[in-house]
Amino acid sequence: MEGNMKGILHSICIGSLALALTAWGQQANDTTTVKAKAKKQAAVSAQTTTSAKTGAKTSASMAGTRSHRRANVSAQTSSSATVDRNRMRNTSVNAHNETMVNRQRERNIAMTERVKKQENVNVRDKTNVRVNVNDRTRFTNVTRVTSNGRIFDRAVFRINDRRLHLGFHDRIFFINNFSEVVVINGCSFFLDDGIFWPAFIIGENCVHPRNVVFVAVD
Secondary structure: OHHHHHHHHHHHHHHHHHHHHHHHHHHHHHHHHHHHHHHHHHHHHHHHHHHHHHHHHHHHHHHHHHHHHHHHHHHHHHHHHHHHHHHHHHHHHHHHHHHHHHHHHHHHHHHHHHHHHHHHHHHHHHOOOOOOOOOOOOEEEEEEEEEOOEEEEEEEEOOOOHHHHOOOEOHHHHHHHOOOEEEEOOEEEEEEOOEEEEOOEOOOOOOOOOOEEEEEOO
8 A cells, every 4th residue: 555655656746747847848948939039030120220221321322323413414514504605705705806806997998098088189289279369260259358367368159169069067077088177257168179168067057158268378
Protein backbone atom coordinates (compact mmCIF):
# COMPACT_ATOMS: atom_id res chain seq x y z
CA MET A 1 0.00 0.00 0.00
CA GLU A 2 2.78 2.36 0.98
CA GLY A 3 4.64 1.41 -2.14
CA ASN A 4 1.67 2.27 -4.26
CA MET A 5 1.34 5.69 -2.61
CA LYS A 6 4.95 6.52 -3.33
CA GLY A 7 4.47 5.54 -6.92
CA ILE A 8 1.43 7.73 -7.23
CA LEU A 9 3.20 10.70 -5.62
CA HIS A 10 6.14 10.13 -7.87
CA SER A 11 3.87 10.15 -10.91
CA ILE A 12 2.12 13.31 -9.67
CA CYS A 13 5.45 15.09 -9.19
CA ILE A 14 6.67 14.10 -12.62
CA GLY A 15 3.39 15.27 -14.16
CA SER A 16 3.52 18.55 -12.33
CA LEU A 17 7.12 19.03 -13.44
CA ALA A 18 6.18 18.22 -16.99
CA LEU A 19 3.29 20.70 -16.90
CA ALA A 20 5.56 23.33 -15.37
CA LEU A 21 8.19 22.76 -18.04
CA THR A 22 5.57 22.86 -20.74
CA ALA A 23 4.11 26.09 -19.37
CA TRP A 24 7.58 27.63 -19.06
CA GLY A 25 8.47 26.56 -22.59
CA GLN A 26 5.23 28.02 -23.92
CA GLN A 27 5.89 31.24 -22.04
CA ALA A 28 9.45 31.41 -23.37
CA ASN A 29 8.17 30.67 -26.86
CA ASP A 30 5.55 33.45 -26.55
CA THR A 31 8.18 35.86 -25.28
CA THR A 32 10.48 35.00 -28.18
CA THR A 33 7.61 35.41 -30.63
CA VAL A 34 6.68 38.78 -29.15
CA LYS A 35 10.28 39.95 -29.29
CA ALA A 36 10.61 38.68 -32.84
CA LYS A 37 7.44 40.45 -33.86
CA ALA A 38 8.57 43.66 -32.14
CA LYS A 39 11.97 43.42 -33.80
CA LYS A 40 10.34 42.76 -37.18
CA GLN A 41 7.94 45.68 -36.66
CA ALA A 42 10.88 47.94 -35.71
CA ALA A 43 12.75 46.84 -38.84
CA VAL A 44 9.70 47.53 -41.00
CA SER A 45 9.22 50.93 -39.34
CA ALA A 46 12.91 51.76 -39.79
CA GLN A 47 12.73 50.71 -43.42
CA THR A 48 9.60 52.81 -43.92
CA THR A 49 11.25 55.81 -42.27
CA THR A 50 14.39 55.32 -44.37
CA SER A 51 12.30 55.01 -47.52
CA ALA A 52 10.36 58.13 -46.60
CA LYS A 53 13.57 60.05 -45.94
CA THR A 54 15.10 58.74 -49.12
CA GLY A 55 11.96 59.70 -51.04
CA ALA A 56 11.93 63.14 -49.47
CA LYS A 57 15.61 63.63 -50.32
CA THR A 58 14.99 62.41 -53.84
CA SER A 59 11.98 64.70 -54.24
CA ALA A 60 13.94 67.63 -52.82
CA SER A 61 16.85 66.82 -55.12
CA MET A 62 14.57 66.61 -58.14
CA ALA A 63 12.80 69.83 -57.14
CA GLY A 64 16.18 71.53 -56.70
CA THR A 65 17.31 70.24 -60.08
CA ARG A 66 14.13 71.50 -61.77
CA SER A 67 14.46 74.85 -59.99
CA HIS A 68 18.10 75.09 -61.04
CA ARG A 69 17.17 74.25 -64.62
CA ARG A 70 14.39 76.86 -64.60
CA ALA A 71 16.81 79.41 -63.15
CA ASN A 72 19.35 78.59 -65.88
CA VAL A 73 16.70 78.86 -68.60
CA SER A 74 15.45 82.13 -67.12
CA ALA A 75 18.99 83.50 -66.89
CA GLN A 76 19.74 82.44 -70.47
CA THR A 77 16.48 84.02 -71.69
CA SER A 78 17.21 87.25 -69.81
CA SER A 79 20.78 87.32 -71.16
CA SER A 80 19.53 86.73 -74.70
CA ALA A 81 16.93 89.50 -74.33
CA THR A 82 19.63 91.87 -73.04
CA VAL A 83 21.88 91.05 -75.99
CA ASP A 84 18.98 91.63 -78.40
CA ARG A 85 18.15 94.97 -76.76
CA ASN A 86 21.78 96.05 -76.89
CA ARG A 87 22.00 94.99 -80.53
CA MET A 88 18.83 96.93 -81.38
CA ARG A 89 20.09 99.95 -79.41
CA ASN A 90 23.44 99.85 -81.21
CA THR A 91 21.70 99.50 -84.56
CA SER A 92 19.46 102.48 -83.75
CA VAL A 93 22.44 104.56 -82.59
CA ASN A 94 24.42 103.66 -85.71
CA ALA A 95 21.46 104.52 -87.94
CA HIS A 96 21.00 107.84 -86.11
CA ASN A 97 24.71 108.64 -86.42
CA GLU A 98 24.68 107.76 -90.11
CA THR A 99 21.65 109.98 -90.62
CA MET A 100 23.35 112.86 -88.83
CA VAL A 101 26.52 112.36 -90.91
CA ASN A 102 24.47 112.33 -94.12
CA ARG A 103 22.62 115.49 -93.08
CA GLN A 104 25.89 117.22 -92.23
CA ARG A 105 27.32 116.11 -95.59
CA GLU A 106 24.26 117.51 -97.36
CA ARG A 107 24.60 120.79 -95.44
CA ASN A 108 28.25 121.02 -96.40
CA ILE A 109 27.43 120.36 -100.05
CA ALA A 110 24.64 122.96 -99.97
CA MET A 111 26.94 125.46 -98.27
CA THR A 112 29.64 124.84 -100.88
CA GLU A 113 27.13 125.39 -103.66
CA ARG A 114 25.92 128.62 -102.05
CA VAL A 115 29.49 129.87 -101.69
CA LYS A 116 30.21 129.10 -105.35
CA LYS A 117 27.00 130.77 -106.40
CA GLN A 118 27.73 133.76 -104.20
CA GLU A 119 31.22 134.06 -105.68
CA ASN A 120 29.73 134.00 -109.15
CA VAL A 121 27.20 136.67 -108.17
CA ASN A 122 29.93 138.82 -106.65
CA VAL A 123 32.01 138.55 -109.79
CA ARG A 124 28.99 139.42 -111.94
CA ASP A 125 28.08 142.40 -109.78
CA LYS A 126 31.66 143.68 -109.67
CA THR A 127 31.82 143.60 -113.46
CA ASN A 128 28.53 145.49 -113.70
CA VAL A 129 28.85 148.16 -111.04
CA ARG A 130 28.87 151.00 -113.52
CA VAL A 131 25.28 152.05 -114.11
CA ASN A 132 24.38 155.24 -115.95
CA VAL A 133 21.27 156.59 -114.24
CA ASN A 134 21.18 159.36 -116.84
CA ASP A 135 20.16 156.81 -119.45
CA ARG A 136 16.60 158.00 -119.99
CA THR A 137 15.75 154.83 -121.85
CA ARG A 138 16.12 152.96 -118.58
CA PHE A 139 15.60 155.51 -115.78
CA THR A 140 13.41 158.48 -115.01
CA ASN A 141 12.76 160.75 -112.03
CA VAL A 142 16.32 160.47 -110.74
CA THR A 143 16.96 162.05 -107.31
CA ARG A 144 19.82 161.82 -104.86
CA VAL A 145 19.22 160.45 -101.35
CA THR A 146 21.31 159.49 -98.33
CA SER A 147 20.50 156.44 -96.22
CA ASN A 148 22.54 154.92 -93.40
CA GLY A 149 25.51 157.07 -94.35
CA ARG A 150 25.54 155.98 -97.99
CA ILE A 151 24.57 158.04 -101.04
CA PHE A 152 22.24 156.60 -103.67
CA ASP A 153 20.58 157.78 -106.85
CA ARG A 154 16.87 157.04 -106.57
CA ALA A 155 15.19 156.36 -109.91
CA VAL A 156 12.17 154.83 -111.53
CA PHE A 157 13.04 151.92 -113.77
CA ARG A 158 11.21 152.32 -117.07
CA ILE A 159 11.40 148.70 -118.23
CA ASN A 160 9.20 146.00 -116.69
CA ASP A 161 11.99 143.79 -115.35
CA ARG A 162 11.39 140.42 -113.66
CA ARG A 163 13.52 141.52 -110.69
CA LEU A 164 10.86 144.10 -109.89
CA HIS A 165 8.42 141.22 -109.39
CA LEU A 166 10.60 138.58 -107.78
CA GLY A 167 7.98 137.75 -105.16
CA PHE A 168 8.06 137.40 -101.39
CA HIS A 169 10.88 135.40 -99.71
CA ASP A 170 12.57 135.34 -96.33
CA ARG A 171 15.70 137.42 -95.81
CA ILE A 172 17.93 134.32 -95.98
CA PHE A 173 16.83 133.76 -99.57
CA PHE A 174 18.10 137.19 -100.64
CA ILE A 175 21.30 136.90 -98.58
CA ASN A 176 22.10 133.49 -100.09
CA ASN A 177 21.32 134.49 -103.68
CA PHE A 178 22.61 138.04 -103.96
CA SER A 179 25.86 139.73 -103.03
CA GLU A 180 24.36 142.47 -100.87
CA VAL A 181 21.10 143.30 -99.12
CA VAL A 182 20.66 146.81 -97.69
CA VAL A 183 17.92 148.88 -96.06
CA ILE A 184 17.19 152.19 -97.80
CA ASN A 185 14.56 154.50 -96.37
CA GLY A 186 13.15 151.65 -94.24
CA CYS A 187 12.82 149.09 -97.08
CA SER A 188 15.13 146.26 -98.11
CA PHE A 189 16.85 146.10 -101.52
CA PHE A 190 19.14 143.47 -103.06
CA LEU A 191 22.04 144.20 -105.38
CA ASP A 192 22.03 142.69 -108.88
CA ASP A 193 23.74 144.05 -112.00
CA GLY A 194 24.78 147.20 -110.15
CA ILE A 195 21.19 148.09 -109.25
CA PHE A 196 19.48 147.74 -105.87
CA TRP A 197 16.13 146.12 -106.60
CA PRO A 198 13.22 145.95 -104.11
CA ALA A 199 13.44 142.89 -101.86
CA PHE A 200 10.00 141.70 -100.83
CA ILE A 201 10.81 140.06 -97.51
CA ILE A 202 8.21 138.04 -95.62
CA GLY A 203 7.13 139.76 -92.42
CA GLU A 204 8.82 143.05 -93.25
CA ASN A 205 6.56 146.07 -92.70
CA CYS A 206 7.43 148.03 -95.81
CA VAL A 207 5.57 149.19 -98.93
CA HIS A 208 7.93 149.58 -101.86
CA PRO A 209 7.19 152.44 -104.28
CA ARG A 210 6.29 151.12 -107.72
CA ASN A 211 9.38 150.29 -109.88
CA VAL A 212 11.70 152.36 -107.68
CA VAL A 213 15.35 151.23 -107.66
CA PHE A 214 18.62 152.64 -106.29
CA VAL A 215 22.11 152.93 -107.65
CA ALA A 216 25.02 153.43 -105.22
CA VAL A 217 27.03 156.57 -105.90
CA ASP A 218 30.08 155.74 -103.77
